Amino acid sequence: xxxxxxxxxxxxxxxxxxxxxxxxxxxxxxxxxxxxxxxxxxxxxxxxxxxxxxxxxxxxxxxxxxxxxxxxxxxxxxxxxxxxxxxxxxxxxxxxxxxxxxxxxxxxxxxxxxxxxxxxxxxxxxxxxxxxxxxxxxxxxxxxxxxxxxxxxxxxxxxxxxxxxxxxxxxxxxxxxxxxxxxxxxxxxxxxxxxxxxxxxxxxxxxxxxxxxxxxxxxxxxxxxxxxxxxxxxxxxxxxxxxxxxxxxxxxxxxxxxxxxxxxxxxxxxxxxxxxxxxxxxxxxxxxxxxxxxxxxxxxxxxxxxxxxxxxxxxxxxxxxxxxxxxxxxxxxxxxxxxxxxxxxxxxxxxxxxxxxxxxxxxxxxxxxxxxxxxxxxxxxxxxxxxxxxxxxxxxxxxxxxxxxxxxxxxxx
Numbered sequence: 001x002x003x004x005x006x007x008x009x010x011x012x013x014x015x016x017x018x019x020x021x022x023x024x025x026x027x028x029x030x031x032x033x034x035x036x037x038x039x040x041x042x043x044x045x046x047x048x049x050x051x052x053x054x055x056x057x058x059x060x061x062x063x064x065x066x067x068x069x070x071x072x073x074x075x076x077x078x079x080x081x082x083x084x085x086x087x088x089x090x091x092x093x094x095x096x097x098x099x100x101x102x103x104x105x106x107x108x109x110x111x112x113x114x115x116x117x118x119x120x121x122x123x124x125x126x127x128x129x130x131x132x133x134x135x136x137x138x139x140x141x142x143x144x145x146x147x148x149x150x151x152x153x154x155x156x157x158x159x160x161x162x163x164x165x166x167x168x169x170x171x172x173x174x175x176x177x178x179x180x181x182x183x184x185x186x187x188x189x190x191x192x193x194x195x196x197x198x199x200x201x202x203x204x205x206x207x208x209x210x211x212x213x214x215x216x217x218x219x220x221x222x223x224x225x226x227x228x229x230x231x232x233x234x235x236x237x238x239x240x241x242x243x244x245x246x247x248x249x250x251x252x253x254x255x256x257x258x259x260x261x262x263x264x265x266x267x268x269x270x271x272x273x274x275x276x277x278x279x280x281x282x283x284x285x286x287x288x289x290x291x292x293x294x295x296x297x298x299x300x301x302x303x304x305x306x307x308x309x310x311x312x313x314x315x316x317x318x319x320x321x322x323x324x325x326x327x328x329x330x331x332x333x334x335x336x337x338x339x340x341x342x343x344x345x346x347x348x349x350x351x352x353x354x355x356x357x358x359x360x361x362x363x364x365x366x367x368x369x370x371x372x373x374x375x376x377x378x379x380x381x382x383x384x385x386x387x388x389x390x391x392x393x394x395x396x397x398x399x400x401x402x403x404x405x406x407x408x409x410x411x412x413x
Contacts, residue, residue: 038069040106041108042091042106043071044111045074047113048075048076050297051082052298054133055133058110058403061195063088065408072089072090073117074092099119100122108130109123110132111131114153116132137318137319154178154180157179161185163186164188166188166190166393167188168188169389170390171188189402191319194392206301206304207304209223210223212304212305216289221264222262226264226307227264228265228310229303230266233313236341237336242333248359251286257363258285265286267289268289268299269290310330311327313341317329318388326353327351328362329353329354334347350383350386351383
């Protein structure tokens with residue numbers, strides 16, 4: 001019954017939007033000539049509930065610029081409470097009139113996904129610059145299994161005035177070859193979320209105190225504990241929790257091994273995947289972070305505090321490479337994934353860490369890293385450097401400051 005109500009409610013909202021959009025379009029179109037553009041910048045994330053990634057870090061940086069009026073769009077009460085606490089400006093659907101006025105006055109709208117804040121099409125009729133920050137980086141480029149979705153993604157991206165890529169290599173491989181974007185639309189200013197990773201003092205302090213891990217795991221966590229972070233990525237096909245495909249894995253034995261070695265195994269669910277939450281598991285030393293229930297979750301903070309990353313095809317591997325900490329890879333569905341998803345380069349050749357095949361090799365590799373971390377990092381140093389130069393090179397400088405300068409130039413036009 002609840003599902004039926006949700007479906008009917010969704011259809012009703014869509015119908016109302018369908019009816020109101022053309023009415024509001026003809027109403028606001030002449031008004032846009034009466035409203036003066038100002039120094040307003042509106043930012044939003046890939047979803048109106050979450051506060052993370054490039055949008056978050058750029059927003060907080062721009063908010064310090066007194067020459068700009070910066071607002072973050074969110075409908076999450078949790079995020080709104082956080083922003084209020086830190087004296088940061090935001091706007092939401094709960095204040096529709098103010099939202100409409102700000103959208104008409106704004107000179108720039110910024111998003112990290114493939115769509116921008118466009119309440120009832122107001123942004124499309126207003127003279128506003130639209131900037132896409134982007135959010136992923138790495139050899140993975142698109143899904144062949146979701147061709148219609150991909151075409152729609154490219155179509156949406158084309159509506160932006162500027163699309164950001166984190167390196168010259170990705171600008172060419174993605175912007176020119178994949179998106180077929182004109183050069184005038186391509187910018188390469190880096191990823192604001194990575195700025196803090198180059199602040200050694202901040203990284204060392206975070207790693208020493210591990211306050212975010214304590215907050216996520218609870219009081220039982222000790223700063224003497226080491227942490228293994230697992231970040232399985234989105235898959236364009238139905239797939240159970242990837243770790244359960246590891247041959248020889250017994251959760252009870254794994255949990256005891258973690259206890260013996262003062263380790264925690266922490267894994268995050270991908271924002272767009274419900275199946276991982278369905279098949280997920282927890283124990284004393286195995287903790288799941290359900291990102292869909294935690295709108296303020298910050299993977300960047302977490303990566304600064306953990307010791308080792310277990311990854312598959314996620315682009316979190318690229319960001320983690322900046323920190324210079326060990327990574328290992330588990331690819332149980334490599335054959336299927338490679339048929340469904342395109343890569344710029346041979347994925348295994350770009351991995352800055354060893355690939356494990358089963359539970360025994362997994363344990364052996366972790367134990368080797370715990371006892372020989374410097375040697376392990378040395379073995380993959382060249383791959384780590386190559387990965388960063390290809391996929392994040394323009395993030396080596398202060399990306400947020402790059403954007404700040406770029407935005408002020410647009411505002412002055």
